[in-house]
Amino acid sequence: MSSADRLVDTAQIVSEFGTSKPRVSEWSNTPDSGFPAVARTEGRKRFWRHDEVAAFFAQRAPKKKALPASVLEADQDKLLTKREVAQLLGYTRTSTIDAYFRDRPGYFPEPDADTDGPMWRRGTIVTWATNRPGKGRRSSAPAAARPEVSADGDPDELLGTTEIAGLLGYSSTASFSSALYQGRIPELPEPDALEKQEGSRGPARKKWRRATVVAVARKRGVLPPADQDENEDLVGAAEAAQILGYSNADNFISALGHGLLPDLEQPDGYEYRRGSGGRPRQQRWKRSRLEDLAARRSSTS
Numbered sequence: 001m002s003s004a005d006r007l008v009d010t011a012q013i014v015s016e017f018g019t020s021k022p023r024v025s026e027w028s029n030t031p032d033s034g035f036p037a038v039a040r041t042e043g044r045k046r047f048w049r050h051d052e053v054a055a056f057f058a059q060r061a062p063k064k065k066a067l068p069a070s071v072l073e074a075d076q077d078k079l080l081t082k083r084e085v086a087q088l089l090g091y092t093r094t095s096t097i098d099a100y101f102r103d104r105p106g107y108f109p110e111p112d113a114d115t116d117g118p119m120w121r122r123g124t125i126v127t128w129a130t131n132r133p134g135k136g137r138r139s140s141a142p143a144a145a146r147p148e149v150s151a152d153g154d155p156d157e158l159l160g161t162t163e164i165a166g167l168l169g170y171s172s173t174a175s176f177s178s179a180l181y182q183g184r185i186p187e188l189p190e191p192d193a194l195e196k197q198e199g200s201r202g203p204a205r206k207k208w209r210r211a212t213v214v215a216v217a218r219k220r221g222v223l224p225p226a227d228q229d230e231n232e233d234l235v236g237a238a239e240a241a242q243i244l245g246y247s248n249a250d251n252f253i254s255a256l257g258h259g260l261l262p263d264l265e266q267p268d269g270y271e272y273r274r275g276s277g278g279r280p281r282q283q284r285w286k287r288s289r290l291e292d293l294a295a296r297r298s299s300t301s
Helices: 010-017 021-029 050-060 069-073 082-089 095-103 122-131 161-167 173-181 210-220 237-244 249-257 287-300
Strands: 040-042 045-049 079-081 118-121 193-195 205-209 269-271 282-286
Touching: 010 021, 010 050, 045 050, 069 122, 079 082, 079 122, 082 095, 082 118, 082 122, 118 122, 161 173, 161 205, 161 210, 205 210, 237 249, 237 287, 282 287
Parallel strands: none
Antiparallel strands: 040 045, 079 118, 193 205, 269 282
């Protein structure tokens, strides 16, 4: 099927062109919006010609601003802070860059260094700004896969930000660096060492001992406590509710919050929300502990 013959519905337009259903409906119902006419209907479902929709979004996409010659001619290896990068790109706030990492993984380049916060080489930003996709069709590459890092390796081995991101449950090095820079990992102490690569023009890279990072991961709930039996079956609120006879997880959590389950106020573990900058909130309890409590409640009822 050629592009001229292809038809797309509202959901396909939303997915491919990064808009919303209300916006599509608004454009379609406004005669002077420039949105193409409906090509076919099936019941209440409407279809449009793909090539006409693509032309509509291409016309709406803002033209990329050319970077000034002073930026292109400057030292491309110089490291820039997040604020300097925002200024180079014409952003009024650094939160725009934070939003890229949060909402569009792999869209914005990961930092080239981490010295009191993420830093990028000017050339990295220039290359991205020159080749980045527009607001219409988003074709950003997936985020680079993090290496698997074992918590059981040499405790004195020095780890960099990429390995630490994996051990602390972050989805990317960039999200870890951003959280570190914003002070959202208070458990992580000052680096155990600073290493500078031979021949590198950038600053020294922060390194932490594996033992330091593992201790932080256990404190944050990313890894289970050292004395916890790995074979112990831990369950969440939904399953705990079933074991104790509650109709749903909300009722169980409500009873817990009102002090009706004092034996369970202290959970046995957590399930960390990957990529989250906050503390873990998904509590877990030992199945055996819940079953014992259920048996006691049953015998006294």
